[in-house]
Each structure stands twice: as C-alpha cells, then as structure tokens.
Amino acid sequence: MAVRNNPTGRQLRLGAELRKLRERAGLTSTAASQLLGMKQAQVSNMETGRVGVSAERVRTLACHYACSDKALVEAIADMTGDRRRGWWEEYREILPTGLLDLAEVEHHATRLCTAITVHIPGLLQIPDHARELIHQVVPEFPPPDVEHRVSFRIKRQAVLFRDPPTPYLAIVHEAALRMQFGGPDVTKRQLRHLLDMGERDHITVKVIPFAAGSFPGSGQSLFYSSGQVPQLDTVHLDQSHGPTFLDAEAQLEMYRVLLDRWEAIALDVTRSRDLIHNVIRDL
The missing domain is CATH 3.30.870 (Endonuclease; Chain A)
Structure with a gap:
C-alpha cells in the first residue's frame, strides 16, 4: 500500500488511537508486529497515519490488543470510512x-x-x-x-x-x-x-x-x-x-x-x- 507523505488530521488521529490501544495492551511496536505477523514498519506507518487502515483491520488489532471497549473500537473503525475528499x-x-x-x-x-x-x-x-x-x-x-x-x-x-x-x-x-x-x-x-x-x-x-x-x-x-x-x-x-x-x-x-x-x-x-x-x- 502506498505511503502517504501528508496525512490529514483525521488520519493522524486514527493512527494515534491505534497506538493508544497497543500501548494499553503493554506491547511495543516490535512485539505487536510479531503478534500480528507483519513488519514493524507497517505497524509504525499505521500508527502515524501514513498508510490506510480498513475497519476490519481495526477490529483485528483491537482483538489482538485485548480491547473490550466495543463502542470505542467501532468508533475508531468508523474513522476509516468516508475517504472522499472534503x-x-x-x-x-x-x-x-x-x-x-x-x-x-x-x-x-x-x-x-x-x-x-x-x-x-x-x-x-x-x-x-x-x-x-x-x-x-x-x-x-x-x-x-x-x-x-x-x-x-x-x-x-x-x-x-x-x-x-x-x-x-x-x-x-x-x-x-x-x-x-x-x-x-x-x-x-x-x-x-x-x-x-x-x-x-x-x-x-x-x-x-x-x-x-x-x-x-x-x-x-x-x-x-x-x-x-x-x-x-x-x-x-x-x-x-x-x-x-x-x-x-x-x-x-x-x-x-x-x-x-x-x-x-x-x-x-x-x-x-x-x-x-x-x-x-x-x-
């Protein structure tokens, strides 16, 4: 997936919320990449808003990060939608x-x-x-x-x-x-x-x-x-x-x-x- 050079504020916030979920789980980005079966750079790019994330990927990450707050997970997942230019x-x-x-x-x-x-x-x-x-x-x-x-x-x-x-x-x-x-x-x-x-x-x-x-x-x-x-x-x-x-x-x-x-x-x-x-x- 192409890497964004200038993510929007909403894309940055989405990435930041994914980082918060990981940190609450007590995982480093390296440990998370091993758990998820992806490269550490991919985790980093998701958390800095430099690559897009699907709603399903958000739910998968939340599951691996043991987040039980369903309302929060769905709200973050909703942030991945509506990619039309404002x-x-x-x-x-x-x-x-x-x-x-x-x-x-x-x-x-x-x-x-x-x-x-x-x-x-x-x-x-x-x-x-x-x-x-x-x-x-x-x-x-x-x-x-x-x-x-x-x-x-x-x-x-x-x-x-x-x-x-x-x-x-x-x-x-x-x-x-x-x-x-x-x-x-x-x-x-x-x-x-x-x-x-x-x-x-x-x-x-x-x-x-x-x-x-x-x-x-x-x-x-x-x-x-x-x-x-x-x-x-x-x-x-x-x-x-x-x-x-x-x-x-x-x-x-x-x-x-x-x-x-x-x-x-x-x-x-x-x-x-x-x-x-x-x-x-x-x-």
Whole structure:
C-alpha cells in the first residue's frame, strides 16, 4: 500500500488511537508486529497515519490488543470510512494545514462547543466581522489571502445547516459582544446574526456577563468537538502561531470541567438574548 507523505488530521488521529490501544495492551511496536505477523514498519506507518487502515483491520488489532471497549473500537473503525475528499481540500495549497484539520474535525463531530471571551465564535461570524478580525493578524495577510480565509471560515459554518445539523453550544463573554470590530454598523449586524442563529433548535447561545467576575480559564478561548465516544473528543486552541489540537485523556477531562464551569456561570438563553439586545441598543 502506498505511503502517504501528508496525512490529514483525521488520519493522524486514527493512527494515534491505534497506538493508544497497543500501548494499553503493554506491547511495543516490535512485539505487536510479531503478534500480528507483519513488519514493524507497517505497524509504525499505521500508527502515524501514513498508510490506510480498513475497519476490519481495526477490529483485528483491537482483538489482538485485548480491547473490550466495543463502542470505542467501532468508533475508531468508523474513522476509516468516508475517504472522499472534503470541501476543505480545495484550500490545501492555500491555507495552513491546521485550518483544514479544524474543518475536518468539525465535519465529523457529533456535537460542537465554543467558549470565547473577546471574539464572536467563528461558526457564528458574518463575513464583515470575520474580515476585520483577519485583517488584524500580524504579520498582515495580502488581500487575496484575507478573502481566502474569510470564505473558508464561512464555509465551515455548513455544519450548522446540513441535515441533520450538528448541535452547537456557544458560550460568549459580554466583552466579545461589546468589541466593535468593523465599527458600530458591522457590530449591530453581527449581533443580530448571533440572535438569529440562537433561535435555531440545535444552536444554544449563552452569555457570561461582566457581573460574573473572574472564572477559571477566563484568559483563553477554546473549541471542543465531541466524537462518537468521549475518548475521541478533540480540543482546539486558537493560538497566534496557528491552531493546536489536544486529545490526551487528562487534557480532555480538564477542558470538560472548564466548559462546565463556564456554562454554569453563563446566563440562561433568555437572559443572554436580553443582554445581546441591550448591547445592540447601546451602539
């Protein structure tokens, strides 16, 4: 089988999950290759996403690795399917790989959640708001690159409109509502769009008011993508140098706790909508 030079984020994650199964079984890659009757390089290539793996091969590996978690095994097996090129591939030579990986994660997620303090979540941004944010990146992007990034961000929002749409929870701090990116007119249109999207049954928008004071993780923004089983969840942190993806069990648990605390101090949906209306009136 041909070896991939540039596996996608999902292919890398599949390989990483196979490595975790092996390591939980207490096997080295050499011992696993002997047990499976294959070369050690084949095991290594599977675990680095450099070669494709069939669903049946995943089940065979899980059997040899004595994994009894059937839900996890089937969820990993499902990751081998749907090998069609996603829409994000048209940006492969244009945008950083991390952004394409983010679109791929969103596409396959069973639920999405964003917790953010100074920006409107990307999945709920209007083009003018997104354009203003992207213009502020240092070093500054040339105009064509700005437009590529704007169009890419808007296309990512398709997960909220497909059938069935992906459930989405957006926890936004009041500071993000009052940041006038693009001026008052753009801000008003952005906040009205936020209200409109929040009326959809699968989208929940909650606001943390200034009055809530300090709270854990207030200095960061995070994106949480749920997989078919909790072990396949992913955390995306938006860094100035590019996106970072986390999937270690301890990391996932920490960010689940943070999200629970953010949601606990946020206003309920009705009071969140009232606050957004108040901000619009203040502009």
